[in-house]
Amino acid sequence: MKVSKHFYLQEFLPKREYELFGPRALEIGLISRTAIQMAQFVREYFARPVRINDWHVGGRFQYRGFRPWDCNVGANYSLHRLGLADDLDVLGLEAEEVRQEIIQKPAVFKAAGITTLEANVNWLHIDSRPVNQAEILIVNG
Template sequence: MYFPKHFILEELVDRMTFETKGETAWALFRDDALIMIDGIREFFGAPVRINNWHLGGQFQFRGYRPPDYQGGAKYSMHRLGGAFDMDVIGLTADQAREKIMINKDNPLLIKIMRMEHGVNWLHCDVRPLTEHQVRIWTFNP
């Protein structure tokens, strides 16, 4: 099991999941997804915000989303522990996506399979690509 170097569990799960599962919630994530977010943090050399509910902020469902979560797609990678919505501090989402695409073969970014475009946050996930998709595949919300 991989434990990220740059993120604590509270940044990756919602309050209820943290309170009910505690440290066992790490098992909800795919290792490649956790490696992915560490790589993004190291690539940009800047803080990356995912959830901030534990600091009094508004975000709690930008990482893992529990089965009873009412938003998002039914088969979202968020529900499978393989996707994160984030903000790279100091960059817009478009700027972050552009830098990732220009540098997509950088070893720190190699785990990113897909990105969502047309949104004001950076969504990256590790969903396996289909036969005709290329890394990094971009999709609409």
């Protein structure tokens, strides 16, 4: 199911949840429209393909969007568990290069819903937690 110009629902959900809920995953809030919007914005801004989950095409990733509560990947109270975070790769660019561009243009990226980045990882973590500052919040995983 296509959910934006460049993304399908499978890219935001683990296999089990996609098979259980399919399109209803959006209705019941497993993945937020904001998480989709953030990924789409990154895809368009950098004009490069973006990889989130790729299990549906034989890849190894399935917990880079929504993570169910019984998943042992990541922090217990991560925004992934609320459907408000994405881990992604902008293909052809290093994660740090992408992070620095986002940090340099906080108003541009915050307008797309991105408020927070994770530092010191080789992927791009973006989420939309509420923050009371003009800058992008940087957290350590």
